[in-house]
Amino acid sequence: MLDKLRSFGVTIKREISYYRLLIKDRRTPKAAKILLWVALGYLLMPIDLIPDFIPVLGHLDDLVIIPLLVVLALRMIPEEAKRDCRASVTAS
Secondary structure (H helix, E strand, C coil): CHHHHHHHHHHHHHHHHHHHHHHHCCCCCHHHHHHHHHHHHHHHCCCCCCCCCCCCHHHHHHHHHHHHHHHHHHHHCCHHHHHHHHHHHHHC
């Protein structure tokens, strides 16, 4: 169980580094950068569109909105930029 949590933590750190590199990359379109920033802001924002105290729906919006924003942003980014950023993250 502890190994799974540790592995999950490493994966999260790697993904955050990957998205950070994508935001800094000059090949990433402005719209994709904005979507990634909005996803990060929504994740950290204490106020949700649907409050978390509402059963199921409160957490479901976080599980739908954030991945949707990230997927939309990733579709806009050129494959070469994604490949280079992923390689940089896995090399470190």
